Amino acid sequence: MSSPASGSTDSRSFDLLDERIRRWIWREGWTELRDAQERAVPALIDADRDVIIAAATAAGKTEAAFLPILSNLLRDEPCSGSVLYISPLKALINDQWSRLDDLCEALEIPVTGWHGDVSSGRKQRFLKKPAGVLLITPESLEAMFVTRGSSLAATFGALRYVVVDELHAFIGSERGMQLQSLMQRVERVCARVVPRVGLSATLGDMRLAAEFLRPRAAQNVHIIESGSAGQELKILIKGYVEKPPRVHFEPDIENPGLEDVVPGSTVEVANHMYKALRGSNNLIFPNSRRQVELYADLLRRACERDGYPNEFWPHHGSLSKELREQTEQALKAGDRPASAVCTTTLELGIDIGAVKSVVQVGAPPSVASLRQRLGRSGRRKGEAAILRCYCVEAELHSDADLSDRLRESLVQSVAMVNLLLRGWFEPPRASGMHPSTLVQQVLSIVAERGGATASELWDTLVASGPFGAIDKATFAAILRSLGAKDLLVQEAGGLLLHGVAGERLVNHYEFYASFTTDDEFRIIAGAKVLGSLPVSRPLTAGQGIVFGGQRWRVQEVDAGKKTVYVKPDQGGVPPVFDGGGSLVHDEVRREMFNVLNDGQPVVFVDATGRELLEEARRFFASNELASRAVFTHGGSTILATWSGDWINDALVVLLRAEGLDAWNQGPTVSVRTSGADSVKDALQRIAALTPAQTRDALRAIGNIDNEKWDWTLPDDVKRSAYASLRLDMPGAQALASRLAAGWP
């Protein structure tokens, strides 16, 4: 399509599009179809296969999917076919609605946005004439099944495609299982296969993505991968040493007794940021909402101090919609410089325009997330993407923690950047059982069909649905458990209906979401409430934890009351680690080992960072950590595992079940014990445990209710589900075996 304006074209894909769409392309002044668009047209236009389109953020994925899809709809006049577009965010639906509506108005194809903020009038209009494009969230689609199950065959009768946007955001989560189940149920209602289309910017493992989009027939998914053209990347990691507090705030009302102060190094980081970023658009990612507020405040005050209008705006999940939109507007407007200080809220594809640089404060939560964040920078042609990282490390003293000695935050940042440069990132963990979401789908199908038999449920959800990891005995145990809790009752003929409790839960709007907002545990010491925090890592009585900058020992976990009782614990100052609480992958820890074992300077680290890195390397060398996996430090036996948190957490659970006081310290697992030999014996026993015995070890975990419907499950099912998501038991046993065999 060298010159579409003249009507001559050398693009076969362009010729395949409906004439009215070709005219729209001319009017828009496009001179060519982008690579992904060119390839998507022939794959999609006949609605005869599943397709994944993976391309860089600005590569026009929406048009790549919709130009051929709308051409297909235009084969009938008036338009009678429909498309289901499913998005993880309401904000994305609103964005896409404005983009599509402009195009579709001229084509006389209706576009309907359908989510919680859309009026029921608009929804009714679609139901009366269910044609065109329906933009919807998984939760609203779930609601359609529950509240209008009997009329869905008519609603989706003319469905031609199911499009899933931001596919990567669904894989491996409860919401992803729900989405897979809903796609399956849509096809059941239509009584035929409907082509599925997945859109994503960052899908590392295409096989995994295809398996998610079309379980059991992934090999037939047509994959369109359009790589970004070797964009230049500029990286700088700056190191800082923690300085004593400089600015004091009022004590935190929520957490009485915990002094709230800003370390001098934070002020130093904010000042450097201010000088480097003022005058351009940037995204700044500290790792918590609290840090977001702190930096946004320091940066705003710096603007005030110098008499400039404010350029720094906070954005996170606890802020009101209005305040978030204010920040998004400031970034999008483009009339004056604006930077957002934000959490993962600005990671997904909401349109905020191009930014000059991306700033990471503390170690990134994952390489995948770092990559996604970086994709927001350097989106104009010829512009480099810029990444700045700030790492604050502790001032060392005689009883400094291992994490501080190894400069964990800095070394992890270097390791993650190395992996990013090599093109590696964490594959999604798609192996979770998610029986909680199975429960939701069971209750939902019973509502949709006005009752269902156990074998119908098995057939839809397990045999041909997404819950293939659940065996028949477990499925039966789950149904019995739902019966015992009065969520289901069985009629004489075998039909399952809602019990009284089930009826009540399904008929409330909270039912539609598969996930729950984080349950926070209250932390109580004696008579004093220290505060509360979400606890996703395994918690057992006797374990040591860090909270509010102090060390505590868990006395009791009361899962029912969502309370953890603790008492103060001796054992030095807690480490300064600002990497957030996310789980670190095995590959990242291996690369951290390599970074410490390597003598070469790291080119993208500044002078202070280099000194800190050299300190860590000297500690690594003097303890011979390159060849030794076991050593003692500060009265503890240290197991240098260099494993990810799924293995380390599992090893801790197993060691604690052996009666040892173990805890996960990141690159290492520490065991407080008088005799190292007792650790070796325990490791040998752990290596020899049967699967049933490792399941026994799970019994000590107090905070086992993890997902929304876990409370309805048999105890052993939810413990297995917990382990399938958060622990690598076989990996921990293999590690135990290696450690015992190489014992010094």
Next chain:
DNA sequence: GACCTGCTGCGGGGTG
């Protein structure tokens, strides 16, 4: 030692 996402039906009252 963390972050994020989502939500119906109906009644009551006001406005056009």
